[in-house]
Amino acid sequence: MKPAIARSSITPRFSETPAIARRLLEERIARRLLAGVLTASLVPLFAILIYLVWQAAPMLSWGFLVESPRDGMRSGGLWPALLGTLYLVGAALAVATPVGILASVYLNEYARPGRFSRIVNLAVINLAGVPSIVHALFGLGAFVAFAGFGRSILAASLTLAVMSLPVIIASTTEALKSVPQSFREASWNLGATRWQTTRHIVLPNALPGIFTGIILMVSRTAGETAPVLFTGAVFYKSIAGGDLFAYNLLDQCMALSVHLFTVSTQVPNVPEALPYAIAVVLVATVLGVNALSIALRVYLRSRKNW
Amino acid sequence: MNCIEVDGLNLWYGAFQALRKVSVRIRARQITALIGPSGCGKSTLLRTFNRISQRDPAVRVEGSVRILGEEIFSPEVSLIALRRAVGMVFQRPNPLPISIFENVAFGLRIHEPDTPVDAAVEEALTAVGLWEDLRFRLHSPATELALEQQQRLCIARLLPLKPEIILLDEPCSALDAQATLAIEQLLGRLAAEYSIVIVTHSMAQARRVSAECFFMLLGEVVEHGPTEQLFTNPRDARTGDYIAGRFG
Known part of the structure; x- marks a missing residue:
């Protein structure tokens, strides 16, 4: 009987x-307050993008991308600046990525933990905080004058590379630290050398994290104005529109960031939409490179086995 | 025949002395167990045999360890060659984050890059009883295997290098009872070809698998002898107390 x-x-x-x-x-x-704060911080971001595209719309066209500027920069396109930025970022990436990754591998996989590696880590973090105009001055002295590269794509991209090295080293260090120590121990216990362990086990597993650092670096360097202005970017340079190989490493070049600055402040009577159009192209370039790196990172992560 | 001979081994972590005047003889082609309560130095002793303990810069050793008659602390010894001959299996299975096949092939690939590996991989996986289960999924990630299979794989990974000695550091503590039994049976089979040293916190396990047993306490070897004798008729009162479960 059930209890009643x-x-x-x-x-x-x-x-x-x-x-x-x-x-x-x-x-x-x-809950409402937190959601509200998040919305408030997203609004400016989208507002900027929408406003930029809205203002730029009259100028945007395929021709704008692949033609040279005309009429004292007041019409035509921005091909020399776009190509210049691609060259600068590409060359900086080509130098800073291998150097940064290998330096970080030494610091994490080879150097004994102790005073030396602590000091180097501290130096790297502080170097990442040095204002870009200081790097610009260093680049002017070291690459333009001392190394004798003159004001050139080479000098400018090396300056950008030096500027982004700390970012790459710091993020690679994080990525290497995230690889479980037990993987290294397993490898060492089979008699693998440090290099074999790094090459076959640690680096492949750290790649997605390393890419994060490279994405950060691309975003930062593509928009930098001061360092390239000091070391290699010029007001105006005429090249064949649409030609991908129009620059040589010892040439000076135009750059999107500098172009935006000059058109906005130094050239009278430019159409109102022009600076906005340049800004849109600059933002789109950065986002495009980022999207590519993120896609690569997602692909690498999907192949990760743990 | 002895495969490991240790004389007057002292080891310090910084100021803490973890091994005190340890002298042992470990015989080839059988299973030897190191037992004792946590912190007695049994793992530390095991980890000196392939000098993995010396990765820690705070570790200082003194004394003599001879493996197959060769002094391993002498400056001519290559750690790479030593670790090839003296393999280790850890408490938590630690397969490398690559495929099952590549895990087993890894040792050969790093030591002899030009040797074909297929036959050696099949032989090693057969020896640990994984071949039949895994032969059609050799290229899936090793980290997706069940824990027992992972631990078998970690043993199989050593075999293509034809090690002289296999060291196991509490290899079953992450496994359930059934998997533990299966690994123990595997070790029993391997003992015909390899010299095996196992550290275990389980006295029952030591008794089941080992032919000879060393009991350690506070960094010293208190007693050693044939396992059955040590468990049924301990000479030292401390050994008796430990195996009776009065401490530890």
Whole structure:
């Protein structure tokens, strides 16, 4: 026989008391407030993008991308600047990526933990915080004058590379640290050397993280103005529109960031849409390179086995 | 015949002395167990046999360890060659984050890049009883295997290098009872060809698998002898207390 307890006779021990009601109210307020703050921080981001594209719309066309500027920069396209930025970022990437990764591998996989590696790590972090105009001055002295490259794509991209090295080293270090120590131990215990362990086990597993650092670097260097202005970018340079190989490493070049600066501040009577169009192309270039790296990173991560 | 001979081995982690005047003889082609409570130095002793313990810069050793008659602390010894001959299996299975096949082939690939590996991989996986189960999925990630299979794989990974000695550091502590039994049976089979040293916190396991047993306490070897004798008729009172479960 079932115990005959009527539902109504159960004491309401799980019902909502005033104290609980107050906490639930706090909870609702917190949720709305946090969502509101997130929205508020996203609004400017999209507002900027929409405003830029809106203002730039009259100028944007395929011709704008692949033609040279005309009429004292007041019409035509921005091909020399776009190509210049691609060259600068590409060359900086080609130098900074291998150097940064290998330096970080030494620091993490070879150097004994101790005072030396602590000091180097501290130096790297501080170097990442040095303002870009200081790097610009260093580049002017070291690459343009001392090394004798003159004001050129080479000097400018080396300056950008030096500027982005700390970012790459720091992010590669993070990526290497995230590879479990047990993988290294397993490899060492089979008699693998440090290099074999690094090459076959550690690096492949750190690649996705390393790419994050490279993405950061691309975003930063593509937009830099001061370092390239000091070391290799010029006001105007005429090259064949649409020609991918129009620059040589010892040439000076135009760059999107510098072009935006000159058109906005140094050239009178430019069409209102022009600076916005340049900005849109600059943003699109950075986003495009980022999208490519992110796709690569997702692909690499999907091949990761743990 | 002895495969490992240790004389007067002292080892310090910084100021802490983890091994005190340890002298042992470990015989070839059988299973030798190192037992004792946590912190007694049994793992430390095991990890000196392939000098993996010396990766820690705070570690200092003194004394003599001879493996197959050769002094391993002498400056001519190559750690790469030593670790090839003296393989180790860890407490948590640690397959490399590559395929099953590549895990087993890894040792050969790093030591002898030009040797064909297929036959050696099949032989090693057969020896640990994985070949039949895994032969059609050799190229899937090793980290997706069940824990017992991972631990078998970690043993198989050593075999293509034809090691002289296999060291196991509590190899079953992450496994359930059935998997533990299966690994123990595997070790029993391997003991015909390899010298095996196993560290275990389980006295029952030591008793099941080993032919000879060393009991350690506070960095010293208290007693050693044939396993059955050590368990049924310990000479030292501390050994008796430990195996009776009065401490540890």
